[in-house]
Structure formats: structure tokens, C-alpha cells
Amino acid sequence: MMWKIVRWDRIETEPIFERHLGVHELLVMLAPPKPHCAFGTACDSRPEGQERGPDICSWCKNMSFDALYKRAEAQADTRLLKRLIDAWMHQLERDNSERIRRGWPCLCASKDPEYRFHAWRRDFNPKDSRLCGTVRHRGQLCARCYRTAQEQECTWLAEFDGDRYGFPCVFEDHRLRRPVDANWKIGPLDAQGHPDPNWEKDPRRHGRCERARFKNQLCQKCFNRMCEIRGFGRYFDTEWGMLRGGMGV
Structure with a gap:
């Protein structure tokens, strides 16, 4: 049997990116993914909306369910959007139940299913893509939502004792x-x-x-x-x- 001897010192090395990819393709690979939302151009996180994607974006998830369902009614793919909204609601319900069962910090009141049909929650839109923080007491707004409600001069804050719903x-x-x-x-x-x-x-x-x-x-x-x-x-x-x-x- 004959063995072929490979001389590693004679192998030419060639950068694979330079051989197969151009500068434009490299920039595309390195760029962060574009934001997307199931509402597409109807998403108001940006003036021009977002590229259509498979899920609801974090901006829209900060809106009330009442506002989301109304927006879905105005779109051609209403049924798909409503299924996504339902899935988001059920996810929050499961998260809330688990937090109560395990004694973990509570969801912000704006995410708590207990308040989703309250008038104050229907009226509140943080207009922000950042996630809510957790809170110590159920019915309490996270720091971001409380600050935003104050900046928006929301009249429903009269129903809150500071950042906590009720008295x-x-x-x-x-x-x-x-x-x-x-x-x-x-x-x-x-x-x-x-x-x-x-x-x-x-x-x-x-x-x-x-x-x-x-x-x-x-x-x-x-x-x-x-x-x-x-x-x-x-x-x-x-x-x-x-x-x-x-x-x-």
C-alpha cells in the first residue's frame, strides 16, 4: 500500500471570505438583524412601520390588548394577528400563574392579566420597545411604566397610590x-x-x-x-x- 505524503508547508492559504464573498455580502452578514413585526407597516414603532415578521414586536406587546385587537381588525390578515395576540395573552397568564405559585417577583401591572380590561390599561400605551421590569407587589407599575405615565400626564394615575393600583x-x-x-x-x-x-x-x-x-x-x-x-x-x-x-x- 502506498501512502501519499502531504507537505503542509507548501499548502497555500487563502482567506475564505475574500475568495467567496464580496464586501457588500460581508457587511450584510455583520449587520444586526432588521427589526420586524407581524403588523408590518401598521406597527407604529417607526413612522414607516417595520418589515413583516412572524411575531409581534416588543413595542406592540407593550400596548393594551384592546388596542392590539382593534389594530388587528383593520388588517387583511386579521385572523393570523388575533391568533398571535391570543398566544401572547396566554403566555402572560402562564407566566403570572407561575410567579404567584413560586413566590417570584410579580409582573408589572401593565402586563398582569388581572388588569387587562381595566379602563386605565386600555388607555395606556408606553410607546416604548423596552421590556417591563418586575415589581414587588401585584398591581404595581414597573419603574419605566410609572415614569412614562407621569410624563404622559395620565389622569388614571389618580386611581393609584404612587405606583401601585388602588389604595x-x-x-x-x-x-x-x-x-x-x-x-x-x-x-x-x-x-x-x-x-x-x-x-x-x-x-x-x-x-x-x-x-x-x-x-x-x-x-x-x-x-x-x-x-x-x-x-x-x-x-x-x-x-x-x-x-x-x-x-x-
Whole structure:
């Protein structure tokens, strides 16, 4: 058997890119991928829109579902776009459920499925491609969304206590720990001068309060516990469960 000896010192080396590719092709390979979106030119992340792609871009995913479905209705491929929007919604639902189950940081309120049909969420468009950050409390806006809402002067921020949707129940509001607040916290007294045991919140029996919709308001759990107690209307509005007169802050 004969063996062929290869002389490595005589092999000519030739840059493969120079042999097969021109300068233009090299630049194309090195350039970052062009942004794309399933909405194509209807995507308003840029004045001219984006190249059509297989998925919804991050700009559009920051919009409300209400706005996305309306935009899809105006396109020729409505059914495809709605399937993509549905898939995005289900992805957020799974992510949210897993975070709750594992005790992980929460989704920004603008991504939380719990708020997708709220009026404030339907009206809010961050107009930004950046992803939302996670938050400590459910119903809280991430730093980017809260800052953007302030810059856009969104009137719905009146429904938020800072960056968090809703307000603490009056029994958990740290601003209502003044000496004068002892009156409504004890509540009406019976003929023997004793308060009703179901009036003041007992964390061991009543659990944690929920968020209230308005400032100076009882949460739904406390309202349900207290509203039938005689004398309730002396301290709280009987329809909304809000502190009367000047008792709030």
C-alpha cells in the first residue's frame, strides 16, 4: 500500500471570505438583524412601520390588548394577528400563574392579566420597545411604566397610590394612625359600652386586607364584615364604605 505524503508547508492559504464573498455580502452578514413585526407597516414603532415578521414586536406587546385587537381588525390578515395576540395573552397568564405559585417577583401591572380590561390599561400605551421590569407587589407599575405615565400626564394615575393600583384599606393605611382615628377604629358601642367584636379588624380571624379602590375606603372584605353592624353609617358611607366627613386623610 502506498501512502501519499502531504507537505503542509507548501499548502497555500487563502482567506475564505475574500475568495467567496464580496464586501457588500460581508457587511450584510455583520449587520444586526432588521427589526420586524407581524403588523408590518401598521406597527407604529417607526413612522414607516417595520418589515413583516412572524411575531409581534416588543413595542406592540407593550400596548393594551384592546388596542392590539382593534389594530388587528383593520388588517387583511386579521385572523393570523388575533391568533398571535391570543398566544401572547396566554403566555402572560402562564407566566403570572407561575410567579404567584413560586413566590417570584410579580409582573408589572401593565402586563398582569388581572388588569387587562381595566379602563386605565386600555388607555395606556408606553410607546416604548423596552421590556417591563418586575415589581414587588401585584398591581404595581414597573419603574419605566410609572415614569412614562407621569410624563404622559395620565389622569388614571389618580386611581393609584404612587405606583401601585388602588389604595390600602383604612385599617392598614399607615396615614390613619392618628389619635383621632381611634374613634372610628373602635366603632359604635352597645348599651354596656362594649364595641362589636366584628368591627375592628383582627388579622388572626379576618386575614389580610385587600386593596381598596379609593383612598379612605374599606376593602371589600372589611366592608362585608362591617356593613350590617348597627351604627356603621355613622363612620362610613353605606354604599362605598368610605370614611365620612373629615375623618380621612
